[in-house]
Amino acid sequence: xxxxxxxxxxxxxxxxxxxxxxxxxxxxxxxxxxxxxxxxxxxxxxxxxxxxxxxxxxxxxxxxxxxxxxxxxxxxxxxxxxxxxxxxxxxxxxxxxxxxxxxxxxxxxxxxxxxxxxxxxxxxxxxxxxxxxxxxxxxxxxxxxxxxxxxxxxxxxxxxxxxxxxxxxxxxxxxxxxx
Numbered sequence: 211x212x213x214x215x216x217x218x219x220x221x222x223x224x225x226x227x228x229x230x231x232x233x234x235x236x237x238x239x240x241x242x243x244x245x246x247x248x249x250x251x252x253x254x255x256x257x258x259x260x261x262x263x264x265x266x267x268x269x270x271x272x273x274x275x276x277x278x279x280x281x282x283x284x285x286x287x288x289x290x291x292x293x294x295x296x297x298x299x300x301x302x303x304x305x306x307x308x309x310x311x312x313x314x315x316x317x318x319x320x321x322x323x324x325x326x327x328x329x330x331x332x333x334x335x336x337x338x339x340x341x342x343x344x345x346x347x348x349x350x351x352x353x354x355x356x357x358x359x360x361x362x363x364x365x366x367x368x369x370x371x372x373x374x375x376x377x378x379x380x381x382x383x384x385x386x387x388x389x
Contacts, residue, residue, distance in 0.1 A: 211313055211381060213374050217273055219307040220280035224288055224298045225267040233263065236294050252287065259283045270307075277306060277370060306368040311377050315360040315385050324356060327384045352376040356385075 230250045234242035241251040249262040249270075259273040261283060269287060274280040281304045291298045321344045325333045328346050336343040336355065343355040347366075352373060355363040362381055367373045 211378055213311050213313045213377055214275070215277075215370060215373075216275055216310045216312055218275065218277055218280045218309040219270065219272045220274075220277070220284060220304050221268060221270045221307055222284050222288075222302040222304045223267050224263070224269050224291060224302055225296055228263060228265050228267055228296075230263065230265050233291075233294070237290070254283055254286070257283060261287050263287070277309075280304065280306070308365060308368055309370065309373065311364045311370075311373045313362050313377060313381065315362060315381060317360050317385075319356055319358050319360055319362075319385055321356060321358050324384055346380075348376050348380060350376060354380060 228250075230242050230244070233250055234240050237250070237252060239253070242249075247262075249264045252261045252263065253259075254261065257274050257279040259271055259279065262270045262272075264270075269284060271280050271283045271287075274283060284302060284304050285300075288298045288300065288302050292300070325344060332346055334345045336345055343357050343363075346354045346356065348354065350372065351366055352364050353366040354377075355365075362377065362385075364373055364377045364380075367376070
């Protein structure tokens with residue numbers, strides 16, 4: 211089963227007490243609107259990601275497609291802060307918060323049949339704007355979104371192995387074994 215990761219969210223602590231107003235002036239292309247959002251937002255093109263720096267020194271990176279990209283983006287942020295004269299660790303500890311796994315089963319999914327297989331009491335349905343995906347939360351907390359076109363998303367885990375193993379288990383047992 212081909213599983214890809216998207217929107218990896220990671221965080222780190224870079225330095226105590228960042229002056230975001232000053233950083234916004236020095237970091238070209240950054241966005242800081244204190245009344246709208248309490249962090250400095252920096253967008254990267256490669257990898258395509260957004261970093262949010264907070265005055266506490268905490269940093270959150272989102273939008274990367276792998277754990278490695280998220281760590282690399284946080285390290286690039288730390289390097290840029292060092293270049294701006296701040297004393298920041300050159301290899302900050304990065305904690306992974308969440309990620310989304312995706313697979314395409316290659317076949318249409320009968321959502322009503324799948325709901326019966328998973329237990330109707332264990333599923334709900336998303337809004338019509340999302341084309342009515344079926345939502346299921348596994349016993350380990352991994353949240354699934356099933357679409358009738360065969361696409362499956364899984365999230366709410368910071369461990370890629372757990373996400374992959376749970377996705378393979380659920381898809382193999384409840385979708386692919388059905389023929």
